[in-house]
Amino acid sequence: MECLYYFLGFLLLAARLPLDAAKRFHDVLGNERPSAYMREHNQLNGWSSDENDWNEKLYPVWKRGDMRWKNSWKGGRVQAVLTSDSPALVGSNITFVVNLVFPRCQKEDANGNIVYEKNCRNEAGLSADPYVYNWTAWSEDSDGENGTGQSHHNVFPDGKPFPHHPGWRRWNFVYVFHTLGQYFQKLGRCSVRVSVNTANVTLGPQLMEVTVYRRHGRAYVPIAQVKDVYVVTDQIPVFVTMSQKNDRNSSDETFLKDLPITFDVLIHDPSHFLNYSTINYKWSFGDNTGLFVSINHTVNHTYVLNGTFSLNLTVKAAAPGPCPPPPPPPPRPPKPTPSLGTWMKLETIILSKLSQGQKTKLHMFSLTGPAGDNPLELSEIPDENCQINRYGHFQATVTIVEGILEVNIIQTTDVLMLLPGPDSSLIDFVVTCQGSIPTEVCTIISDPTCEITQNAVCSPVDVDEMCLLTVRRAFNGSGTYCVNLTLGDDTSLALTSTLISVPDRDPASSLRMTNTALISVGCLAIFVTVISLLVYKKHKKYKPIENSPANVVRSKGLSGFLNRAKAVFFPGNQEKDPLLKNQEFKGVS
Numbered sequence: 246m247e248c249l250y251y252f253l254g255f256l257l258l259a260a261r262l263p264l265d266a267a268k269r270f271h272d273v274l275g276n277e278r279p280s281a282y283m284r285e286h287n288q289l290n291g292w293s294s295d296e297n298d299w300n301e302k303l304y305p306v307w308k309r310g311d312m313r314w315k316n317s318w319k320g321g322r323v324q325a326v327l328t329s330d331s332p333a334l335v336g337s338n339i340t341f342v343v344n345l346v347f348p349r350c351q352k353e354d355a356n357g358n359i360v361y362e363k364n365c366r367n368e369a370g371l372s373a374d375p376y377v378y379n380w381t382a383w384s385e386d387s388d389g390e391n392g393t394g395q396s397h398h399n400v401f402p403d404g405k406p407f408p409h410h411p412g413w414r415r416w417n418f419v420y421v422f423h424t425l426g427q428y429f430q431k432l433g434r435c436s437v438r439v440s441v442n443t444a445n446v447t448l449g450p451q452l453m454e455v456t457v458y459r460r461h462g463r464a465y466v467p468i469a470q471v472k473d474v475y476v477v478t479d480q481i482p483v484f485v486t487m488s489q490k491n492d493r494n495s496s497d498e499t500f501l502k503d504l505p506i507t508f509d510v511l512i513h514d515p516s517h518f519l520n521y522s523t524i525n526y527k528w529s530f531g532d533n534t535g536l537f538v539s540i541n542h543t544v545n546h547t548y549v550l551n552g553t554f555s556l557n558l559t560v561k562a563a564a565p566g567p568c569p570p571p572p573p574p575p576p577r578p579p580k581p582t583p584s585l586g587t588w589m590k591l592e593t594i595i596l597s598k599l600s601q602g603q604k605t606k607l608h609m610f611s612l613t614g615p616a617g618d619n620p621l622e623l624s625e626i627p628d629e630n631c632q633i634n635r636y637g638h639f640q641a642t643v644t645i646v647e648g649i650l651e652v653n654i655i656q657t658t659d660v661l662m663l664l665p666g667p668d669s670s671l672i673d674f675v676v677t678c679q680g681s682i683p684t685e686v687c688t689i690i691s692d693p694t695c696e697i698t699q700n701a702v703c704s705p706v707d708v709d710e711m712c713l714l715t716v717r718r719a720f721n722g723s724g725t726y727c728v729n730l731t732l733g734d735d736t737s738l739a740l741t742s743t744l745i746s747v748p749d750r751d752p753a754s755s756l757r758m759t760n761t762a763l764i765s766v767g768c769l770a771i772f773v774t775v776i777s778l779l780v781y782k783k784h785k786k787y788k789p790i791e792n793s794p795a796n797v798v799r800s801k802g803l804s805g806f807l808n809r810a811k812a813v814f815f816p817g818n819q820e821k822d823p824l825l826k827n828q829e830f831k832g833v834s
């Protein structure tokens with residue numbers, strides 16, 4: 246009985262053997278089994294069919310969850326991070342980048358070996374051996390066989406020899422990219438980049454999978470697998486940023502009446518496919534101002550009414566494309582025509598792949614379908630160079646409200662105080678504004694370069710239709726200050742900036758100044774006295790200036806005199822100088 250089991254077991258094994266013996270690329274790479282149609286109609290330049298055989302001896306294949314993964318890397322697991330510059334306009338290049346992230350405290354050194362970072366402490370503490378993997382040792386002993394350096398293990402999974410780029414021996418990772426039923430092998434360090442031309446790629450989302458191996462003596466060990474969705478589209482990917490001076494929140498699509506909104510169109514074209522294309526921008530702002538066609542990617546538009554408007558942009562570019570088929574046209578492959586639903590899904594896929602920061606920028610990016618424009622509007626150019634008109638679309642709904650249009654400081658006044666405190670210079674700013682009525686005022690007092698904030702205060706304001714208000718602020722001492730003053734309400738924020746000079750009123754320094762003055766006066770007195778002595782030899786007695794006990798009062802008087810003198814000789818130092826009002830510079834924001 247036992248014998249029979251063994252026999253059956255042997256039969257089962259034997260039946261499995263031929264399958265295991267001839268592993269093909271598509272058995273190894275990913276779960277998707279691409280159709281022959283996919284391979285044929287999506288030919289990628291320089292890529293090979295995944296029907297090819299995979300050398301499993303040199304490149305072992307482990308299933309997900311295999312125990313051997315645990316020991317595939319010393320000190321933890323390596324993560325492969327795959328990114329792409331998707332979405333790609335069909336015909337342009339799409340670039341994929343894989344970066345390996347090693348366990349804590351490990352890094353690749355200049356020779357391509359993996360070392361422990363100096364002074365970095367992980368769970369195992371500081372390592373005595375500086376190397377995680379010293380591949381230099383391996384590659385030297387194994388390549389000694391032949392002068393050519395071409396040994397049987399310096400090959401890719403399909404048996405092709407490694408290309409001998411300079412320094413290739415220090416490249417210790419093998420990357421196998423797989424998409425659309427084809428693969429691409431690359432030797433590299435901890436980061437590699439692969440560009441693919443999308444001219445033959447079916448439109449829509451596609452999957453890219455990457456498997457990474459590391460050297461292990463004369464064989465290779467799988468260390469990571471990663472996949473990512475990318476999108477090929479016949480719509481020009483368009484991003485639009487909308488900005489406006491005085492707009493409080495640039496991402497809520499609410500803007501202000503009577504101020505220009507700047508629309509800046511960014512075409513996502515990382516491979517510079519459209520470098521030599523003429524690009525047209527056709528705008529409709531939705532406020533019955535008609536169509537506006539421009540070749541400039543930035544345009545300004547001012548809405549003069551409040552309300553809600555839907556704006557439309559169509560971007561058109563003549564791009565290199567397939568030449569029209571010779572007549573009679575052969576039947577086109579059954580390409581799924583993207584319905585609005587598909588595009589919405591696409592957008593969701595793209596959005597889900599982006600980080601939060603990118604998303605805020607991208608929320609205006611639209612992949613909405615062609616809607617009437619024919620993307621296959623062909624025009625022939627001699628020499629087999631054909632061009633095709635590609636379109637990009639953008640739609641948005643903007644809300645226009647009234648806002649604060651302008652703020653001006655019309656006067657700055659020094660507030661006189663009965664008793665000067667230790668750090669008390671008060672200045673009143675008389676401010677006017679245009680547009681809606683502000684609800685708050687903020688000041689930022691900073692150094693004369695307007696960069697280092699010293700004090701920031703906001704307070705609610707209650708002003709009438711006239712919009713005239715006085716803002717009082719304290720300054721810590723004499724000197725030049727930059728004052729940024731903003732008036733705001735729910736939707737707008739208007740800024741003005743001015744430089745002011747606060748006079749010296751600190752009693753301690755007044756005293757210093759008084760003493761200096763006294764010394765000067767003393768010198769003058771001595772000088773006068775000497776002259777007097779010379780001239781009037783009879784007057785023998787010299788009376789020095791009294792240092793009276795009523796020092797404070799006296800110095801105050803003297804200081805007042807000196808300040809007045811200063812006002813005559815150095816008018817620029819007084820905050821009341823009308824010139825200062827002209828120094829105000831408007832915010833860009």
Ligand SMILES: *[C@@H]1O[C@H](CO)[C@@H](O)[C@H](O)[C@H]1NC(C)=O
Pocket residue numbers: 288289290442443444445
């Ligand atoms: C597209 O496919 C054709 C064959 O179908 C091939 O000759 C051509 O090189 C491919 N183009 C690119 C960019 O891969």
Ligand SMILES: *[C@@H]1O[C@H](CO)[C@@H](O)[C@H](O)[C@H]1NC(C)=O
Pocket residue numbers: 375376379380381382383385
């Ligand atoms: C790494 O290998 C090289 C080449 O064999 C050798 O010179 C070096 O000493 C090795 N380093 C360590 C730490 O083993």
Ligand SMILES: *[C@@H]1O[C@H](CO)[C@@H](O)[C@H](O)[C@H]1NC(C)=O
Pocket residue numbers: 390391395396397
């Ligand atoms: C070594 O070189 C000889 C000829 O120079 C060649 O026949 C042989 O295949 C090479 N061996 C290896 C392992 O590359």
Ligand SMILES: *[C@@H]1O[C@H](CO)[C@@H](O)[C@H](O)[C@H]1NC(C)=O
Pocket residue numbers: 290338440441442516517
């Ligand atoms: C596109 O990628 C191919 C490699 O697939 C490369 O040879 C070519 O230079 C790239 N073209 C541009 C414009 O980047």
Ligand SMILES: *[C@@H]1O[C@H](CO)[C@@H](O)[C@H](O)[C@H]1NC(C)=O
Pocket residue numbers: 494495496497
């Ligand atoms: C700006 O508007 C966006 C969208 O409405 C909102 O999520 C965000 O919280 C707003 N930011 C501020 C500072 O109010």
Ligand SMILES: *[C@@H]1O[C@H](CO)[C@@H](O)[C@H](O)[C@H]1NC(C)=O
Pocket residue numbers: 516517520
């Ligand atoms: C396209 O233009 C950019 C700058 O505008 C330049 O950096 C890039 O090299 C150009 N690329 C090609 C393929 O012409």
Ligand SMILES: *[C@@H]1O[C@H](CO)[C@@H](O)[C@H](O)[C@H]1NC(C)=O
Pocket residue numbers: 529531555556557616640
């Ligand atoms: C904006 O474009 C869409 C589709 O492209 C169209 O249905 C709509 O009428 C356009 N709106 C305006 C105001 O042009």
Ligand SMILES: *[C@@H]1O[C@H](CO)[C@@H](O)[C@H](O)[C@H]1NC(C)=O
Pocket residue numbers: 540541542543
């Ligand atoms: C677009 O307009 C801006 C502002 O008027 C100007 O500075 C820029 O040179 C223009 N660009 C082109 C390509 O005309």
Ligand SMILES: *[C@@H]1O[C@H](CO)[C@@H](O)[C@H](O)[C@H]1NC(C)=O
Pocket residue numbers: 490505507541543544545
């Ligand atoms: C748009 O207006 C801003 C000022 O609000 C100006 O700097 C810019 O040059 C204008 N751009 C165009 C294209 O007119």
Ligand SMILES: *[C@@H]1O[C@H](CO)[C@@H](O)[C@H](O)[C@H]1NC(C)=O
Pocket residue numbers: 551552553645646647
């Ligand atoms: C437009 O502004 C007026 C005041 O000028 C206001 O009464 C009206 O409610 C506003 N309409 C909208 C849609 O905001």
Ligand SMILES: *[C@@H]1O[C@H](CO)[C@@H](O)[C@H](O)[C@H]1NC(C)=O
Pocket residue numbers: 690699700719720721
């Ligand atoms: C004055 O100094 C105090 C303490 O150093 C600081 O809190 C305050 O913000 C300063 N005020 C100004 C207007 O610089």
Ligand SMILES: *[C@@H]1O[C@H](CO)[C@@H](O)[C@H](O)[C@H]1NC(C)=O
Pocket residue numbers: 689690691695696697698729741742830831832833
């Ligand atoms: C004050 O406003 C100017 C623009 O007018 C700006 O460049 C500067 O950074 C602002 N300073 C502070 C401290 O916010």
